[in-house]
Amino acid sequence: xxxxxxIGVDIGGTxxxxxxxxxxxxxxxxxxxxxxxxxxxxVIMRNIQESIDxxxxxxxxxxxxxxxxxxxxxxxxxxxxGIIIENSNLSWKNVPIVKILNEINGIxxxxxxxxxxxxxxxxxxxxxxxADCIVYITISTGIGGGIIINRRIxxxxxxxxxxxxxxxxxxxxxxxxxxxxxxCFEAVASGTAIARRAKxxxxxxxxNLIYKLxxxxxxxxDALLVAEAAKKGDYxxxxxxxxxxxxxxxxxxxxxxxxxxxxxxxGGGVMSAESLFIxxxxxxxxxxxxxxxxxxxxxxKAELGKNTGVLGAVAxxxxxxxx
Amino acid sequence: xxxxxxIGVDIGGTxxxxxxxxxxxxxxxxxxxxxxxxxxxxVIMRNIQESIDxxxxxxxxxxxxxxxxxxxxxxxxxxxxGIIIENSNLSWKNVPIVKILNEINGIxxxxxxxxxxxxxxxxxxxxxxxADCIVYITISTGIGGGIIINRRIxxxxxxxxxxxxxxxxxxxxxxxxxxxxxxCFEAVASGTAIARRAKxxxxxxxxNLIYKLxxxxxxxxDALLVAEAAKKGDYxxxxxxxxxxxxxxxxxxxxxxxxxxxxxxxGGGVMSAESLFIxxxxxxxxxxxxxxxxxxxxxxKAELGKNTGVLGAVAxxxxxxxx
Numbered sequence: 259x260x261x262x263x264x265i266g267v268d269i270g271g272t273x274x275x276x277x278x279x280x281x282x283x284x285x286x287x288x289x290x291x292x293x294x295x296x297x298x299x300x301v302i303m304r305n306i307q308e309s310i311d312x313x314x315x316x317x318x319x320x321x322x323x324x325x326x327x328x329x330x331x332x333x334x335x336x337x338x339x340g341i342i343i344e345n346s347n348l349s350w351k352n353v354p355i356v357k358i359l360n361e362i363n364g365i366x367x368x369x370x371x372x373x374x375x376x377x378x379x380x381x382x383x384x385x386x387x388x389a390d391c392i393v394y395i396t397i398s399t400g401i402g403g404g405i406i407i408n409r410r411i412x413x414x415x416x417x418x419x420x421x422x423x424x425x426x427x428x429x430x431x432x433x434x435x436x437x438x439x440x441x442c443f444e445a446v447a448s449g450t451a452i453a454r455r456a457k458x459x460x461x462x463x464x465x466n467l468i469y470k471l472x473x474x475x476x477x478x479x480d481a482l483l484v485a486e487a488a489k490k491g492d493y494x495x496x497x498x499x500x501x502x503x504x505x506x507x508x509x510x511x512x513x514x515x516x517x518x519x520x521x522x523x524x525g526g527g528v529m530s531a532e533s534l535f536i537x538x539x540x541x542x543x544x545x546x547x548x549x550x551x552x553x554x555x556x557x558x559k560a561e562l563g564k565n566t567g568v569l570g571a572v573a574x575x576x577x578x579x580x581x
Numbered sequence: 582x583x584x585x586x587x588i589g590v591d592i593g594g595t596x597x598x599x600x601x602x603x604x605x606x607x608x609x610x611x612x613x614x615x616x617x618x619x620x621x622x623x624v625i626m627r628n629i630q631e632s633i634d635x636x637x638x639x640x641x642x643x644x645x646x647x648x649x650x651x652x653x654x655x656x657x658x659x660x661x662x663g664i665i666i667e668n669s670n671l672s673w674k675n676v677p678i679v680k681i682l683n684e685i686n687g688i689x690x691x692x693x694x695x696x697x698x699x700x701x702x703x704x705x706x707x708x709x710x711x712a713d714c715i716v717y718i719t720i721s722t723g724i725g726g727g728i729i730i731n732r733r734i735x736x737x738x739x740x741x742x743x744x745x746x747x748x749x750x751x752x753x754x755x756x757x758x759x760x761x762x763x764x765c766f767e768a769v770a771s772g773t774a775i776a777r778r779a780k781x782x783x784x785x786x787x788x789n790l791i792y793k794l795x796x797x798x799x800x801x802x803d804a805l806l807v808a809e810a811a812k813k814g815d816y817x818x819x820x821x822x823x824x825x826x827x828x829x830x831x832x833x834x835x836x837x838x839x840x841x842x843x844x845x846x847x848g849g850g851v852m853s854a855e856s857l858f859i860x861x862x863x864x865x866x867x868x869x870x871x872x873x874x875x876x877x878x879x880x881x882k883a884e885l886g887k888n889t890g891v892l893g894a895v896a897x898x899x900x901x902x903x904x
Contacts (some may be wrong), residue, residue: 334873343873389738390738391737391738391739392738407737407738413841414714414730414839414840414841414842415712415713415714415715415730415840415841415842415843416714416841416842416843416873416874416876416877417841418841418871418873418874419839419840419841420839421838421839421841421871421874422839424838424871425748425835425838425839426750426831426834426835426869427749427752428751428752428753429750429751429827429828429831430751437871439834439868439869504752505752508749508752511748511749511762512748512749512835515744515747515748516737516742516743516744516745516748516839517737517738517742518736518737518738518739518740518741518742518744519737519738519739520738520739545762546749546762548741548744548747548760550657550666550739550741551739551741551744553739554739
């Protein structure tokens with residue numbers, strides 16, 4: 259039987275990561291190129307195509323053996339039509355990326371939201387391997403996620419479902435979200451929210467480690483700095499993580515009540531500080547999730563780390579082939 | 582071709598409603614019996630069976646032409662195993678209702694959560710007929726709902742998904758929900774929440790129509806009474822509906838961001854007062870839902886009224902036959 263290979267392309271704001279894998283997801287070759295997002299569609303597309311050519315050249319795989327190319331991109335996008343509608347990080351609009359890459363390469367191309375792709379990667383290759391239904395939540399500067407039901411990405415009704423980060427969690431919050439709304443899960447429980455809580459607090463109270471560590475420059479305060487202060491025992495920083503952990507638990511409980519997954523997989527930079535908020539998170543999750551949904555629910559850390567994006571694109575390329 | 586018929590049984594706390602329909606959902610015969618919930622499993626099951634016998638007898642349909650019996654019941658239940666796990670309204674536990682009814686009648690039996698069944702009914706026969714993906718939300722003393730994706734009930738990972746009423750909407754709320762949590766959608770935006778807001782308010786302020794209408798007996802305050810006061814122009818009552826409308830909009834926006842349906846179908850008793858809260862509801866929905874998800878979204882009133890429950894059970898009986 260002819261061997262099957264797949265290519266995944268992860269389009270980030272600063273870099274394009276591309277990989278060629280066998281049908282088990284083993285990476286045979288990899289390429290990393292700057293996106294050059296500010297130089298417009300033509301340059302970005304050229305960089306993407308060069309990275310595809312590179313992974314093919316570096317491997318010993320014939321282009322004819324490549325079954326599909328998967329592309330992961332931040333949204334909004336029309337995954338059915340294969341169009342990236344907009345991307346605030348990239349200076350382009352309504353790019354029919356599937357059509358373009360298909361015409362150049364003569365290979366089927368599939369487009370997917372990067373958070374959904376990451377969820378599929380954790381389901382196929384990572385922490386969610388043993389389950390059919392997982393929810394992947396990434397907690398970093400924002401909060402994103404993807405929902406996998408029966409080993410397929412859940413797209414809901416019109417294709418744009420699963421926007422976990424944009425459920426309103428605190429209706430009366432003044433914390434503005436990038437989407438325009440206030441009090442979104444992302445606005446109140448992300449790394450950005452941790453930093454904002456710290457900035458707001460040190461305005462009134464400078465007798466704490468956060469203020470010392472930023473040396474009076476509030477712009478230097480981010481979730482990492484607050485975590486550093488907390489790990490050194492700073493009371494304010496510890497409290498900020500507790501508040502955030504509580505809200506993370508509320509958001510996850512909502513996901514559990516609405517999707518009833520077998521596994522919740524948590525990824526993203528903020529998880530490196532998990533010891534600072536995990537107790538509050540689990541406590542409020544248990545308080546707020548329905549008993550039947552909590553039963554047999556597993557919470558796990560994401561396993562794929564820096565490869566999540568590109569393996570997500572590979573998983574999208576594989577589609578149902580792996581099932 | 583042999584004609585196909587279906588039976589739907591809707592088990593309520595006080596009455597059992599049963600109907601026999603043709604394959605288009607036209608009701609050919611109907612039966613209504615008291616549940617006699619306090620008399621235990623044997624009596625309840627006898628009442629259910631008698632209602633099945635009655636709809637068959639009243640119609641001219643041969644029992645052999647009945648394809649399936651659908652049963653709608655409040656949860657928690659194990660729809661895959663066909664077991665009603667518990668029911669706070671009925672004095673029974675772990676009833677293998679599918680097995681029991683199947684053995685007596687020699688007909689396939691399917692069990693479903695009543696809110697999910699109602700959603701399917703609105704999708705098959707009611708306000709959601711034209712869509713493949715709808716979310717049905719019933720706003721009455723509680724808030725329940727069902728999610729239909731590609732004309733099938735969305736059960737999520739472990740079967741208990743779609744618990745819309747139990748997403749936490751106001752984490753710091755003191756409003757207790759029946760589920761044990763505080764600040765659930767149901768706890769802050771249902772008819773019960775409307776009544777509670779009114780009761781709390783009239784404790785401090787008796788110069789309003791709500792207090793007059795209940796004649797000082799706070800136990801008489803329910804959503805209907807508050808609506809009556811509001812319709813007569815009472816400021817406090819109008820404010821209560823505005824606050825509730827705003828929270829209904831927040832909850833619906835979350836549903837829209839997470840499931841991206843084509844149609845939201847709103848039912849339940851509180852909808853009879855829709856003019857008092859619809860503007861605030863739509864305003865906060867538009868403020869909080871993502872733009873791509875709002876596009877082409879339709880909000881409609883439920884159409885099946887008192888038949889929702891029993892037609893839901895019929896829709897469950899039909900399953901994919903109607904597709």
